[in-house]
Amino acid sequence: MLMCRRWLVCSMRAHYRSFSFSASLRNVMPAWVIDRYGKNEVLRFTKNAALPIIQYPNEVTVKVHAAGLNPIDISMRGGYGAATMAMKRDPLNMKQSGSEFPLILGRDVSGEIMECGLDVNYFKPGDQVWAAIPPWKQGSLAEFVVLSANEVSHKPKSLRHVEAASIPYVAATAWSAIVNTGGLNKDNSSKKRVLVLGGSGGVGTLAIQMVKAWGVHVTVTCSQNAEQLVRDLGADDVVDYTAGPVENKLQTLQKLVFDLILDNIGGESEKWALDLLKPWNGAKYVTLVTPFLHNTDLLGLADGMMQSGVTIGCKVLKHLRKGVHYRWGFFAPSGPTLDEISEMVDAGKVRPVVEEVFSFAQVPQGFQKVEQGHARGKTVVSIIEDEKE
Numbered sequence: 067m068l069m070c071r072r073w074l075v076c077s078m079r080a081h082y083r084s085f086s087f088s089a090s091l092r093n094v095m096p097a098w099v100i101d102r103y104g105k106n107e108v109l110r111f112t113k114n115a116a117l118p119i120i121q122y123p124n125e126v127t128v129k130v131h132a133a134g135l136n137p138i139d140i141s142m143r144g145g146y147g148a149a150t151m152a153m154k155r156d157p158l159n160m161k162q163s164g165s166e167f168p169l170i171l172g173r174d175v176s177g178e179i180m181e182c183g184l185d186v187n188y189f190k191p192g193d194q195v196w197a198a199i200p201p202w203k204q205g206s207l208a209e210f211v212v213l214s215a216n217e218v219s220h221k222p223k224s225l226r227h228v229e230a231a232s233i234p235y236v237a238a239t240a241w242s243a244i245v246n247t248g249g250l251n252k253d254n255s256s257k258k259r260v261l262v263l264g265g266s267g268g269v270g271t272l273a274i275q276m277v278k279a280w281g282v283h284v285t286v287t288c289s290q291n292a293e294q295l296v297r298d299l300g301a302d303d304v305v306d307y308t309a310g311p312v313e314n315k316l317q318t319l320q321k322l323v324f325d326l327i328l329d330n331i332g333g334e335s336e337k338w339a340l341d342l343l344k345p346w347n348g349a350k351y352v353t354l355v356t357p358f359l360h361n362t363d364l365l366g367l368a369d370g371m372m373q374s375g376v377t378i379g380c381k382v383l384k385h386l387r388k389g390v391h392y393r394w395g396f397f398a399p400s401g402p403t404l405d406e407i408s409e410m411v412d413a414g415k416v417r418p419v420v421e422e423v424f425s426f427a428q429v430p431q432g433f434q435k436v437e438q439g440h441a442r443g444k445t446v447v448s449i450i451e452d453e454k455e
């Protein structure tokens with residue numbers, strides 16, 4: 067439905083001409099960059115980062131009002147995924163392609179369209195938008211970011227930019243894991259049972275709300291002090307993982323046999339969690355904690371991908387014999403997915419869970435906050451203050 071609307075608007079505005087804002091501006095911008103991998107000391111503020119320019123006709127320039135921080139920013143600051151990201155920047159050349167530095171982190175953006183490529187018809191300058199930025203592109207801790215139009219979506223009207231910036235990356239991840247990999251959607255989820263392992267962080271708080279809106283019975287594991295938060299978001303059953311082995315408690319809840327388990331924790335979970343799935347019923351365990359990028363960093367692209375293939379293949383087969391499906395879930399950038407989430411937000415079915423907002427000057431403190439863990443929702447950076455309502 068929303069996909070159709072994108073197509074329709076494209077046809078209607080086929081002759082729209084974009085204007086060139088960048089030519090009238092300076093060719094540098096303020097940004098937080100890194101010039102090497104490491105801890106927080108590698109973060110450097112500059113007023114002279116290169117202004118990103120549209121290179122393809124399907125791209126848009128977005129003026130960043132707010133950016134979200136995610137655990138992947140901490141990992142990328144330390145070099146995580148560097149081998150794969152370099153290949154994506156230069157897909158024809160399957161080896162390391164030049165330097166990725168200075169690198170701008172930040173995977174969430176909420177802001178305003180400044181300029182559209184000639185093939186972009188769904189957006190126009192001035193549109194209020196949000197997006198999740200693929201890790202191989204320059205990020206949102208900057209004044210401007212250039213994205214493909216199909217990665218961008220109109221921001222929910224009911225949210226301020228600092229609220230909107232808390233959602234895209236975790237929403238695109240939760241959607242990819244639950245819908246694309248897990249096979250649930252708004253039409254087939256009613257009365258199904260989902261277990262969210264690690265419900266109190268960014269992905270968990272979004273995933274709970276998403277499946278709850280589709281009529282799912284949601285069980286969540288989290289720390290005791292996050293119980294109220296996840297219940298407010300829609301969790302039906304909550305298990306405190308800090309008070310002894312979660313698997314024992316979940317097994318004692320007799321009727322809890324799940325159609326889908328979303329694992330945001332990894333580690334030992336997969337040793338016991340798959341036993342809680344309904345066997346021979348299409349039930350799936352989807353983990354977001356995968357060794358995929360770690361393998362390519364360690365072994366190089368080709369060997370790393372082969373290693374990942376062997377690992378996932380063995381696990382899929384092992385669990386298939388028991389009648390359940392084992393899968394790896396991945397973030398997938400998608401404007402149409404965010405269109406769906408935007409509707410859910412404006413309908414009051416999904417709300418932002420913003421734990422803390424930092425100013426643009428406080429980006430290193432924002433990284434420290436995310437690095438400490440124990441998230442209760444999301445950490446956001448306000449780059450242009452929202453207008454007072």
Ligand SMILES: NC(=O)C1=CN([C@@H]2O[C@H](COP(=O)(O)OP(=O)(O)OC[C@H]3O[C@@H](n4cnc5c(N)ncnc54)[C@H](OP(=O)(O)O)[C@@H]3O)[C@@H](O)[C@H]2O)C=CC1
Pocket residue numbers: 136137138236239263264265266267268269270287288289307330331353354355356395396397439440441442443
């Ligand atoms: N594969 C992919 O493409 C993607 C993978 N991810 C990964 O998914 C995971 C979740 O991401 P995100 O939600 O953003 O992370 P967050 O850091 O926002 O949240 C993690 C949450 O888990 C809680 N937690 C920690 N240990 C446990 C445990 N044993 N049981 C239950 N809860 C626990 C933490 O709180 P507390 O410690 O206080 O309990 C925290 O609230 C991360 O590992 C991330 O790297 C995320 C996005 C994309």
